Amino acid sequence: MTATAPLLSVDDLEVEFKGRGGKRFQALKGVSLDIRPGETVGLVGESGSGKTTIGRAILGLVPPSAGRITFDGRDITRAGAAERRSLAKDIQVVFQDPYTSLNPSMTIADILAEPLLIQGWTRNDAHGRVRDLLDRVHLPSDASSRLPREFSGGQRQRIAIARSIALEPRLIICDEPVSALDLTTQARVLDLLVELQESTGAAYLFVSHDLGVVRHISHRVTVLFHGDIVEQGDVDQVTARPEHPYTQRLFMSAPVADVAEQRARREQRRQLAAQGEK
Incomplete structure (x- = not known):
C-alpha cells in the first residue's frame, strides 16, 4: 500500500463496561490503529480480547470512556443520532451471523432497498440498484422476491454483503463475517470481499479470531489481547513470523x-x- 492519509484513525481508545455489583471492566485499554483508503486491516484475537468492541465503538454502538475516533479528518467519537445517519453512507457493517442479521419477514429486494430508501432514493431507482447488487455478489436476479430462509448460510452472507455495499461506503466493518460458515464457503466469501474491494475501493476493518482467515484478506494486522494491542504490522510478518x-x-x-x-x-x-x- 502506498503511504496515504488514514481514512480512519483510532487513538488511545478506552471502553469500560459495568459488570455485576457495579464493578467496572475495562474492555479496551488505550488502543490505537488506523486504516487507509482501500486497505484491509485485520483485527485478530480470541473471544474477550476486545476486538468486536473496537468495531462497535467505531459504529457508535458503545460509548468510549476515553480516546478519539476520526473518520476522514472528522471527529466521530461521540457523534449524535443525526450525524450517525449521515455517516451510514460512508460506514457500513457485515455482522457475524447471516441467520440473524437479515429480517426473516422481508424479501431480499426489500432488505437491499431499505438503506437506499432511507437515504432518499426513489423506489424505482432502489430496485434497479437491487438487481445490480445481486449481480455483484453473484446471486440470480430472481433472488429478490424470496425470503432469507430460502438461502444457505453462504448465500445469506452474500446478501448481507450486498446490503453493506448498497450505499457505496468508504469503510466496512466486517465482524467475524465467515466464522459461522464451513471452510469452502468461507473461502468463497473471502474471495468475494477481495473482489468487491478491488472494484469499489472500500476499506475494511476485518475482525476475526482466526489468523489464517486474516492472512487471506488483510494488508496489515493488529493483534489484540485482553484489551491491549500486543503486535501490529504487515500481514506477512505478523501471520507468518509472529514475534x-x-x-x-x-x-x-x-x-x-x-x-x-x-x-x-x-x-x-x-x-x-x-x-x-x-
Missing part, C-alpha cells in the same frame, strides 16, 4: 492438513501457554 508469544499461540492454533505438523504445533502451543502462565 509476540500470544500471536505465536494464535499461529500454532491454525489448522494444517499435515497430521505430524498439526501435532507439533499443538505441542508448541502448549509450551507457549505454559510460558505465559509463569
Whole structure:
C-alpha cells in the first residue's frame, strides 16, 4: 500500500463496561490503529480480547470512556443520532451471523432497498440498484422476491454483503463475517470481499479470531489481547513470523492438513501457554 492519509484513525481508545455489583471492566485499554483508503486491516484475537468492541465503538454502538475516533479528518467519537445517519453512507457493517442479521419477514429486494430508501432514493431507482447488487455478489436476479430462509448460510452472507455495499461506503466493518460458515464457503466469501474491494475501493476493518482467515484478506494486522494491542504490522510478518508469544499461540492454533505438523504445533502451543502462565 502506498503511504496515504488514514481514512480512519483510532487513538488511545478506552471502553469500560459495568459488570455485576457495579464493578467496572475495562474492555479496551488505550488502543490505537488506523486504516487507509482501500486497505484491509485485520483485527485478530480470541473471544474477550476486545476486538468486536473496537468495531462497535467505531459504529457508535458503545460509548468510549476515553480516546478519539476520526473518520476522514472528522471527529466521530461521540457523534449524535443525526450525524450517525449521515455517516451510514460512508460506514457500513457485515455482522457475524447471516441467520440473524437479515429480517426473516422481508424479501431480499426489500432488505437491499431499505438503506437506499432511507437515504432518499426513489423506489424505482432502489430496485434497479437491487438487481445490480445481486449481480455483484453473484446471486440470480430472481433472488429478490424470496425470503432469507430460502438461502444457505453462504448465500445469506452474500446478501448481507450486498446490503453493506448498497450505499457505496468508504469503510466496512466486517465482524467475524465467515466464522459461522464451513471452510469452502468461507473461502468463497473471502474471495468475494477481495473482489468487491478491488472494484469499489472500500476499506475494511476485518475482525476475526482466526489468523489464517486474516492472512487471506488483510494488508496489515493488529493483534489484540485482553484489551491491549500486543503486535501490529504487515500481514506477512505478523501471520507468518509472529514475534509476540500470544500471536505465536494464535499461529500454532491454525489448522494444517499435515497430521505430524498439526501435532507439533499443538505441542508448541502448549509450551507457549505454559510460558505465559509463569
